[in-house]
Amino acid sequence: MNERALSFGSVAAAYERYRPGYPDELVDAVLDYAQGPRDSRRPPVRTALEIGAGTGKATRAFAARGVAVTATEPDAAMLAELRRQVPAASFQSTFEELPVGPTYDLVFAAAALHWTDPAGRWERVAALLNPRGTFASFGGPLQLADPTIEQAVRSVTRRYLDSDDIPSPDGTPSDSPMQWPGTELLRSPLFTDVRQSTIERRVTMSDHEYVAHLSTISAYLQLPEPARLQVLAEVLQVLPLEVTMNADLTLHLARRSA
Numbered sequence: 708m709n710e711r712a713l714s715f716g717s718v719a720a721a722y723e724r725y726r727p728g729y730p731d732e733l734v735d736a737v738l739d740y741a742q743g744p745r746d747s748r749r750p751p752v753r754t755a756l757e758i759g760a761g762t763g764k765a766t767r768a769f770a771a772r773g774v775a776v777t778a779t780e781p782d783a784a785m786l787a788e789l790r791r792q793v794p795a796a797s798f799q800s801t802f803e804e805l806p807v808g809p810t811y812d813l814v815f816a817a818a819a820l821h822w823t824d825p826a827g828r829w830e831r832v833a834a835l836l837n838p839r840g841t842f843a844s845f846g847g848p849l850q851l852a853d854p855t856i857e858q859a860v861r862s863v864t865r866r867y868l869d870s871d872d873i874p875s876p877d878g879t880p881s882d883s884p885m886q887w888p889g890t891e892l893l894r895s896p897l898f899t900d901v902r903q904s905t906i907e908r909r910v911t912m913s914d915h916e917y918v919a920h921l922s923t924i925s926a927y928l929q930l931p932e933p934a935r936l937q938v939l940a941e942v943l944q945v946l947p948l949e950v951t952m953n954a955d956l957t958l959h960l961a962r963r964s965a
Contacts, residue, residue, distance in 0.1 A: 714928040715761065716784030723762040723788050725920040727910050729817065733845060733956055734768050736904065740960045741813055741841035749839075756811045756835055758802050759819025761785050763793035765845075770795050774813070779805060803827075807834045818846030820888055821876050833897040836963045842898065844888050845958040848872060849910060849920065852951040859945040867938040871926035889959045898961040908954040914946040 715722055743749040752774055760766050760778035762785055770776050770793065778797040780786040786799050802823040814835050816823075832842055851857040864871065875887045885893065885903055892901045912920065918939050921927055927935050 714925050715923065716782040718923045718928065719762060719782075719784040719788040721919055722785070722923045723764075723792060725912075725916055725923060726762075726764060727849070727908075727954060728764045729768045729845075729956070730906065730908060731768075733906050733958065734772055736906065736958055737769075737813070737815065737841070737843045737845075737960065738772065740843075740902065750812070752812045752841070754811045755813040755815060756805075756809075758805075758814065758816040759822060760789055760797065761817070761819065763789035763795065763797075765815065765817035766795050766797075767793045769813075769815070777809075777811070802831070805831070805835065807831065810835060810837045811840060812837055813841050813843065815843040815845075820844045821873050825876065825891075829891065829895045829897050833963050838963065839965060840963050842892075842961045842963070843958065845906075845956050847954065847956045849952040849954045852909070852953050856946065856950060860942055863941045863945060864938060867930060867934055868926050871921075871924050873925075886957060886959075889961075892959065892961045897964055899964045901961045902959070904958050904960075906956040906958060908956055910952040910954045912950055912952065914943055914948055914950065917946060917950050917952075918943045 738752055741749070741752045755769055755774050755776045757766055757776055757778045760780045763778060766776050766778045766789065776795045778789060778793070778795050779800045779802070780789060780797065781799065781801040783799060786797060789797055814832055836842065851860060877887050877890055879887045879890050889901055889903045892898045921942065922935070922939060927938070930938070
């Protein structure tokens with residue numbers, strides 16, 4: 708885990724308040740894949756392990772469907788916020804330190820898998836899954852829908868940051884039909900039936916809410932505090948009172964090989 712991955716604890720309350728949750732459509736897609744049609748004889752998803760749960764945005768979405776989610780989070784402050792928000796089993800751990808022993812029907816990561824160590828990543832995921840269990844990874848950036856506003860904001864932020872995006876961990880181009888981690892899952896003999904889909908989502912925020920959201924992004928958290936406060940103040944000046952975000956989610960699903 709690098710410094711950027713562990714930077715969120717300082718803004719745990721803001722993360723909980725200004726990061727959007729996950730829609731029912733996403734949970735439906737994961738559970739429908741895992742359980743299959745009614746005549747498939749696949750058992751329902753009863754247990755799940757979440758990697759890098761943050762403040763529990765995805766945890767609560769699956770727990771609301773009756774799934775017993777065990778949430779893991781390496782940052783103590785984020786974990787404390789999760790425990791205030793979600794009545795789910797949870798413990799502090801990096802993905803690499805998770806005990807391999809208990810296995811689950813579902814292992815999932817919500818905008819967190821890119822922080823894990825690629826060495827042995829899929830072997831560990833497979834070891835945490837029941838036979839034919841399901842792995843799910845989902846997330847996506849929030850991008851300003853209006854290109855004029857996007858350009859105005861970018862004209863400010865480029866003076867402080869080259870980009871606030873997280874590059875593809877395996878170097879997959881952004882226009883590739885299959886994105887990471889689907890690219891790695893396809894290459895792994897430990898998984899089969901790899902699928903990728905997009906769930907459209909739009910989020911509307913006030914100007915202040917958008918800036919508060921930016922303050923929870925790791926690229927900004929890595930800036931020295933004076934620079935961070937300055938860039939956020941300048942972004943606020945070029946925004947209208949309300950902005951709409953393209954917040955599409957890319958979902959990857961795979962099944963543990965027999």
